[in-house]
Amino acid sequence: MSRFLTPSKVALLCLIFIYTEGVIPNSSAVHVLSFLVASLSPLDADSSSSPKTWKAHYSASITDLERALSTHSSSIPGRSIWDLFLKKVWSIDSCDALEVFFSNVLDLLVKSREEQIRDRDNGLAPELGCMRLSRCSPLGAFVRRAQLEFTRLQFHDSVKLWKGFVKYRLPTYHAWARRNPFGEQAMVDMNLLELGLDTGSQLAQVAYGNIEDDLEEDSYVSTKDVERLLEFQIGELQRMGGRVPDSMKVRLERIITSGVTLPNLIHYLRFLDAWRAGDYPSSFDNLHRYFDYTMHSRDRSSYQYALLNLAILQADFGCYGEAVSAMQEAVSIARESHDMNCLNFCMSWLYHFGKAFPEQMKDVQNTGMLGNEKEGLAFLKAKAKETEMWSLLSTTLLSEAKLDLQNGESLASSIENIVRASHLNVVKNLVNSTGPQLLLQTALYARIGITHLAWLSSEIFQECYASEAPFEDYLKSNFRSSQLLAQQGRFKEALARMNHIGPDKLRSLKANQYWTFYSGVLQLTRQIYCDDKTATEYLLSQLQAIQLPDNDIVTLLGFLHVEYLVRQGNYTRALEIVERTAQTIHRDNFDIHCQVKLLCLKACVLEKSSQPQRGFSLAMRAANIAYRSRFLPGLWEAICVLSGVLLSLRESEAAVEMVESIMPQILESSDCALAARAYSLLVDANMGIAGKTRSQGSGQNVENMNRALEYLDCAYDQYEKIGDIKGQCEMMAKKATVMHLTGDLVLANDYAAKYLDLQRLGSTGR
16 A cells, blocks of 8 residues: 555545535534544544544544535535535546546645746736635645655556545445436446446456455555554553553554555564563564664664663663663763753653662762762753753652652652642643652652541542553552551452452553552451461462562562561561661662661560560650651651550550550541550550559549540450451450459450450451
């Protein structure tokens, strides 16, 4: 098939002929022009990547034309625009008529200045009263391109175009024949009619084949249309991630088998699809093939982009040293060629890669290419402003805000950078950058203990920006909202939210691995609370085997493992994991949240292993760090750990004062596990005070025990929300003990029986 012309484009030329003849009234002109421009313009970012949408834009079917034109009347009484269009289409009744049609198509355009001078010198008067298209208008440019491409066609290609046009218009034969009963009616070719032959004759079969049965249009696609389709698909894959839909793969295979000359972009599309699928040998092969063809057809200006793609692929493959080397070379070539867009992207990638894998960036840091983190971000901000790369500027502002949060620096500075990025996203309409901004807002609100705003930011992202954001951001936002649900004990809703993501969106290997890990973490948390040892150990082994290159994910799994070991009483193993995790923390990817959590876990382990003095300094240090960095959930947890240490040291009054002072904030955070632990500490502290005041009088003693009973009910309710069997059993055992101390043996026996029922329920659940 030709590079540009298709049967649908010939039909659009016929419609343009009708428009220039002045038979379309003003009331319908806008509709016709809108249809023409929509059929000739490229796909926009809001369009779907399905074959149906692509076909509607690039290969307007005869049904689409009928739907668009049949409801509009023309200036000729009793005739619609559709009727006039059919008459024009069927007036091209042979291959020779198609040649004549294209030889006259330039008459639709305004004559050039040279032609006007030539006509004036020859004494020809200018034409008046007829509509002509400007040569530079969208329709005029299309007409000129179509005529030029037709003159370039070889004879067999023009014959193939004619055959395709015959098949294209064939469904409208009966409609045209009914509206034009007085003329000679040739279904296929006027020459066959003059010879008295029908479509079943031997000559017609040789020339046209079984034309009435084969109406497949996939083979009548131009190379230009395929190139624009591939550009759109590549843009969608780069913007959204994921893979090529199966329906589009089928359409592309049909196009390939039809003999269309494919552009080099097909190799790049295959590279992206193989990369997302985890087929690294195929992705390497297609990437090299694409840039090999590109180097032959262009200059070396795209060499830095080849290295850029190679570095990203190497990083996903786990070859971090090769990735850094390729990216350094890309930076050097981008600087030599003054390609600031590529240079800024490479520097941004190196910065984020250094945050994820700091040990791989030692050589780069020694060269001074990036400087320290602050200098790197300042460089990216300056270059993004110079080159007006607003998306990069927004991302850099968010990176600076995230860096401040991780280092526990000024909270006001972090909020200021987020607001500046938000303003830039709104003013410049950066829809793709809004997702990361809302993700960072969710993390910020969670760190300062405003859980309802964190939930709201996550919901806004999923409702308003999910369709325009990369799938990885959508998946991460979904997991964070599921974590907030799991904190409240709503595990079914959390898992349902994760399972709501369809399998068609998880066809990418990386996305599937992250979804599997996130879903597994939610299930692991639930099984830890259910005290199911077998299921917990199985899930731990499965999640540890995934080994995703994400430091946050590794530390999250480590925290859950330590919590499980503490509940099982394996303090030695838990302390080993805490120490090993602390040693793996690198200065360049340091996070204040991880430090506070590790200190709290270590202090908790030491307190439970009868070493409260060692845990005291750790808990104080964790509380001090969390307070200075305004990491409020970490501060509440550190104070709870410190209260537990004080209880071990028999300082019950101080523990009560500390926990009661933060109890409203703990309840506002909607963390049922932390609230249950705080209530449990208040129970123990009040019972400790009651024990100390036993000799001072029964009145104060009873008051403290009654207060402990109230806190027992509150703690039990919080444990029940998250399904913590061990916590519920502990509260029932404490309640039975309190009842026994107060002399109410009947209630003590009832609570003891309930304790046994809960243990039995946990065993049955396992």
